[in-house]
Amino acid sequence: MLYLAVFFFIDIKCAQLSSSFKFSQQSKHDIHQHPLTFIESPTIIDVPKRFNCSWCHEPLIDAIYLCPDCPFIIHKKCLDELPTEIDHLTHRLHPLILNCSDSDYLCNLCQKSTVEDKSRHQHPFTLLRRQDSFICDACGTEGNYILYICSTCSLMVHKDCTSLPRIIKFSRHDHCIFHKYFLKGLTRQDCKICFNEVKLDRGSYSCRKSGCNYVVHVNCVLENKSFYEVIEDEKQCAELEEKSMQSIRVIEVNEAGEAAKIEHLSHQHCLALADKMEEEIDRKCDGCMLPISNIFYYCPECPFFLHKTCAELPRIKQHWFRQSNATPDFNSFKTCDFCSQRCSGFFYEIEEYWDMCIRCAKVADIIECEGHQHFLFFDFKCEEKCNGCRERCQYGTFRCGKCRFALDFGCLTLPHSALHKIDEHKLKLTYRDDKEKSYCDICEQDRDPGLWYYSCSTCDTSAHIEYVLGQFPFLKDGSIMAYHIYNHNYLHDLKFFRKVEGFPECSRCGKFCQEEILKCEKFACNYIVHYKCRYS
Template structure:
């Protein structure tokens, strides 16, 4: 039993083991299946993951490509920027090098210029110029001047005290900015005076010595005189008490302004060029031909260079008005100017006599030939068509029409240098004008002076220095004179002829009065008279009271006396038949001037008969006639 049980137990054990094995196998199978499934799942997952990873990798690759592309683009862009930067840096570097090179050139040029200027300063022996340059370079605008060694002079760019009227201690003129000043000593110098050179080379007034430097024509240097004091300038003859310059070779001392005096000038009041001299070559007394005061023996002057001409003037008199003179650079120009002003009015000489006189000519003022004559064939009062005075021998006349000219009027220069202005005076011939000097209406010859002045021939013949019958001294024209005329009593506003020794004054109108005149009130010639002993006088023409101290016309045979304007009339210097073409008037046509009417003509304005000067329309179909006194031309 026990064996059976033992066997049963053994069988049961075997079954259990078998079951256990089956169980284990089953578990292994299940496990294997599970593992297989897990493996499959794992593989699927792996595949999925692999696919994901592949997709991810593809995405990453795309991103990587994109990134690489961007990186490449960035690298290209950076490379381009880097290249441009390098290029710009190179260009900037080149520009810097160019600027540096130019700067070095400019600095070198400036250094050379400064060195040249420094050498020039040393050559003109100016001790304070160097200090001035160095101090100004360092920002200090002051100089050490040899005239004021106590303190430096400080530059004043603007005048701070306008009410203070100080004078320059160099030139003596009123102080103005810019200037150098010492406030401690109240010492002032104009900037131009402070930097004035100690020497002036090649000056036009000294030609005896070699030229050292500079543009001036002076042939040796003037030296700045360091000590101030009163002196007489050897160039102009006037006193000075400021800066002076000396020429040790010629032993002359001059003002600063006189170092620049021109050596040769053409003065409008003289036909020839005049030259500057330091002293009189003639030991006899000579008077200035402008102011009539004596010129001292050792005084600078301007005198004529033509042999036999004794024209001489003070320096300050001749240079007072720069409109009246012209600086001549070379002496050969003098002869050229003289020839230019001697241009004749005679166009052509056709015939001459044995004495060489032109007996038949062509003149610019007339369309026909003119013939020389010494007397009139008829005893009639003919007037010169040039100056409007009565014809006297010798004269030229036209054989085809009533045209007459004095020989002196024929020979007038076509272009001349009139003493009133430096500009050329050109001779013209016109029907009517009003002279700007005597203020009379006139016809005939006149001179155009400049652009605006017109001078009749009577005024043009008056020299700037005259000897007048009504006065015992010489008279000279003074541009500044505004006194009353002793001839007519009218105040002169544009200058007048005056006496240098007394207060006698005459204007152009009185000096241009004819020396004789005819009037119907007297059968004899009337002559200008310059004084009257009568306490009360009357004009025998207008019967008005006359001032006995003023000029008048009188008869030496009869007791006739009259105002000059009453004797001559308003239109005594007009020729019959001249046309007033350039005069504004109310009539539509040109008018002609006549002294006497033929027949009985009534004035279109007042209705009275025209027995005096009148104007008549030149149109044959127009009957317009008017008295000159009725029509204000």
């Protein structure tokens, strides 16, 4: 039985503690929805000892009123003394009216409402109402009026925070992260999602791995359910890490303990480890299509090369862009959905919908960039224009938490250097030009000094990025593209080439072919098209 007033409820025993009673003319027998039967001596009818008075909760010794339809019993003396309306100190705005229903309203003072889920918290939480706001110990944000408390741990939390998952696997971190109500032994920490400060004396999610100081706000990490998975058992964490197996099998190990000879899933021959090219040739990695510049694997039998980091990428990757398994495609000729570049080489397929080239897949969600003085982090909601190319960013942006600087995947994965016949030296990717007016030495047109470009400081050469790299910087000659010829009933595997000998006619437009062509190399097939004519 409760007293209530516009969404405020209080148990009768709590109301007794401090109130001034004011009786109305309502009949006392109207306190219950069913007719009540008067019994002068309960012992005569042998009322079970397990029942107590619904008002005072004392044993049923004296005269009572009993409901034949439900287990409602009340002492006659309690009914005679029972006020139908009271003024109470805990709710001074309105009088509290006796609630006669069997509804599940709960008292705010005696805290009879409890929430218990030991998989989330080891003790039950109890409902409490208060007149002012509070700071939730579980998520560190403000709450108003309605809260749940754990008296054992001295915690005050939002209702939703009583059931926070204890362990989650977040797509933007390699390890499982755990919910903690406070963190010890750390200095100031910034959330790795929003880059605002995490209060160490409030709830957050953090990584337990030694040396890993990954900490995030509760509300930031749980904002989108597609980016995390709830882990019910800590043993699952180890199982998830085991899934990310490498794509290599080690054949030989050198004295330094490195894999000197391997088999890779993408290639039919064994690969050997090397740290420099025997010839001064501009070789590219067959995985990411970037120049070979540091330690790499090569095939002794054919011209196949892989950066060591590309070779060691896992066969199943938990990529931070989505909380799902990303699987590799080693024989690709696709457009990357992130940098928008047409690429051969390795791709990851995410949710069977997104195609991500290896260059983009290797980018972490928090990065340092030579073109900016602060850390950048990926913000799924940001739609700023990229500072490198001034194009509007899709699917989110790498942005700075301290200033309005943003980069897209396309600029972030550009080669740091490139060769071009305009200069005998390698041209370096350059991020700012202090000149008021700039000039491109390839197209011989004005260049926007606010955009990124390639330059040689020795020769004072500078040029637009697109003219230095060309139209297809990440396509390898001989890359195979499955191609359907509409006037035939079969697929042709066409090979991509930047140059072609002679001047063959395009099978589509009839004009001479010189650059960027697709060619069928099957016996007795002379099919050849300009790359731009492939779908015309």
